[in-house]
Amino acid sequence: MSEVWRHAWLIAQKDLRLEFRSRTALLSAIVFTALVLSVFNFGRDPSAVSPLDLAPSILWVTFTFSSVLALNRAFQLELEHQSLEGLLVSPIGRTGLYLGKLIANLAFVAVVEGVGLPLFVLFFDVPIGHILLPLVAVMALATVGFVAVGTLFSAMVIRTRFAELMLPVLLLPFLIPPLTGAAQVTSRLLAGRPLSEVGGWLKLLGAFDIVFVALATLLFPPTVDE
Amino acid sequence: MTLLAKGRWITAAGLAGLAAVYVRALAYTPVERLQGLAQKIFYVHVPAAWSAMLAMGLVGLASILFLLLKDERYDRFAASSAEVGTVFCGVMLTSGPLWAKPVWGTWWTWDARLTLTLFLFFLFVGYLLLRGAVQEPGLRARYSAVLGICGLVLLPFIHLSVYLFRTLHPMPIVLKPSAPSLPGTMLVTLLFSFVVFTVLYIGFVTQRYAIAVREEGAPHA
Numbered sequence: 001m002s003e004v005w006r007h008a009w010l011i012a013q014k015d016l017r018l019e020f021r022s023r024t025a026l027l028s029a030i031v032f033t034a035l036v037l038s039v040f041n042f043g044r045d046p047s048a049v050s051p052l053d054l055a056p057s058i059l060w061v062t063f064t065f066s067s068v069l070a071l072n073r074a075f076q077l078e079l080e081h082q083s084l085e086g087l088l089v090s091p092i093g094r095t096g097l098y099l100g101k102l103i104a105n106l107a108f109v110a111v112v113e114g115v116g117l118p119l120f121v122l123f124f125d126v127p128i129g130h131i132l133l134p135l136v137a138v139m140a141l142a143t144v145g146f147v148a149v150g151t152l153f154s155a156m157v158i159r160t161r162f163a164e165l166m167l168p169v170l171l172l173p174f175l176i177p178p179l180t181g182a183a184q185v186t187s188r189l190l191a192g193r194p195l196s197e198v199g200g201w202l203k204l205l206g207a208f209d210i211v212f213v214a215l216a217t218l219l220f221p222p223t224v225d226e
Numbered sequence: 227m228t229l230l231a232k233g234r235w236i237t238a239a240g241l242a243g244l245a246a247v248y249v250r251a252l253a254y255t256p257v258e259r260l261q262g263l264a265q266k267i268f269y270v271h272v273p274a275a276w277s278a279m280l281a282m283g284l285v286g287l288a289s290i291l292f293l294l295l296k297d298e299r300y301d302r303f304a305a306s307s308a309e310v311g312t313v314f315c316g317v318m319l320t321s322g323p324l325w326a327k328p329v330w331g332t333w334w335t336w337d338a339r340l341t342l343t344l345f346l347f348f349l350f351v352g353y354l355l356l357r358g359a360v361q362e363p364g365l366r367a368r369y370s371a372v373l374g375i376c377g378l379v380l381l382p383f384i385h386l387s388v389y390l391f392r393t394l395h396p397m398p399i400v401l402k403p404s405a406p407s408l409p410g411t412m413l414v415t416l417l418f419s420f421v422v423f424t425v426l427y428i429g430f431v432t433q434r435y436a437i438a439v440r441e442e443g444a445p446h447a
Contacts, residue, residue, distance in 0.1 A: 160359035170352045177383040219372045
């Protein structure tokens with residue numbers, strides 16, 4: 001088992017190092033997030049709808065779009081020089097490869113969300129200081145589940161036509177449970193309600209994470225193996 | 227008899243049964259007291275939903291079997307079932323609003339089961355789009371099997387998450403711990419149309435499967 005995690009860490013390190021050297025994808029994703037947030041500002045009537053009412057949807061729709069954009073990148077970078085084939089013949093197991101990609105994607109999406117959240121606070125003047133910890137926990141809980149599915153699908157769509165379009169079409173239905181849960185919990189948190197009120201949603205988010213991380217790990221080998 | 231001919235006969239029997247369902251529903255089943263004639267859509271809407279769910283369940287099952295056994299017949303069956311399921315889903319999504327408008331007063335509502343079936347439809351369409359976007363047959367079979375399994379696992383989650391919202395749909399009236407609260411004649415008509423829609427599903431899938439065999443020029447399987 002420790003071997004799998006060591007391999008996973010190697011793959012994640014490789015991906016993150018590549019990302020850190022070029023920074024193109026990361027910067028584009030961050031700029032994209034900022035742009036979507038500002039588009040929301042012009043897509044509402046500030047005198048009619050208070051930012052607090054709209055905040056959960058703004059936050060989660062933005063995160064959804066940026067994550068889909070970020071996930072496209074995961075296996076795209078293995079297409080050049082047939083590096084995916086190289087990875088597959090290397091002594092790294094499929095599970096290690098998948099988990100490595102998952103860790104790298106999680107780190108990538110976490111950075112995007114980490115920049116997106118302060119920008120959201122800045123743009124919409126929503127106070128989150130008192131609920132920062134539970135909010136970050138909910139973001140993590142929701143993100144793990146859909147990044148797990150997204151990592152699996154991004155390995156799949158790179159070899160299809162219209163890969164950039166195919167990923168959102170396949171992935172968005174899978175974002176519904178985590179997205180609904182996260183938005184509901186966020187709105188309760190912003191309204192100052194206790195976490196016990198959203199126990200059902202938290203259980204749903206947790207179950208989604210466990211089921212889909214396990215399922216995607218299981219389905220990754222038949223996806224990439226000839 | 228070839229597979230295609232068999233499929234045609236089963237479909238013909240299903241269509242005859244469908245005509246009989248209409249006759250029975252309109253002439254020999256009482257009109258519902260509160261909803262009036264609009265309630266007759268019940269006998270098409272609910273069985274169509276059943277067939278669509280059956281189709282998705284079998285797509286998932288065939289996908290699992292394909293990944294385990296690597297037998298291309300399962301893949302062909304999953305593809306056929308998904309196409310037929312899309313059609314039944316379409317029937318359900320068009321008959322639903324037609325029934326909802328007079329009874330609920332709105333064409334559409336983000337109610338639990340409605341949302342679930344909408345996403346069932348999106349899953350079917352995504353599945354078919356993915357099949358269309360991969361050229362190589364072996365790759366296409368593996369990818370669609372992976373998506374089929376994920377889709378099957380996703381449905382309970384979507385159901386649960388929209389259920390936590392709220393629901394307008396009536397609570398189960400047939401499959402519940404106590405006796406069915408649907409009057410006898412209505413129940414018979416409903417069960418009859420369930421049978422008919424299942425026969426139609428089998429007929430459509432058999433035909434589609436036979437066409438797929440011909441398209442691939444594969445040996446008769």
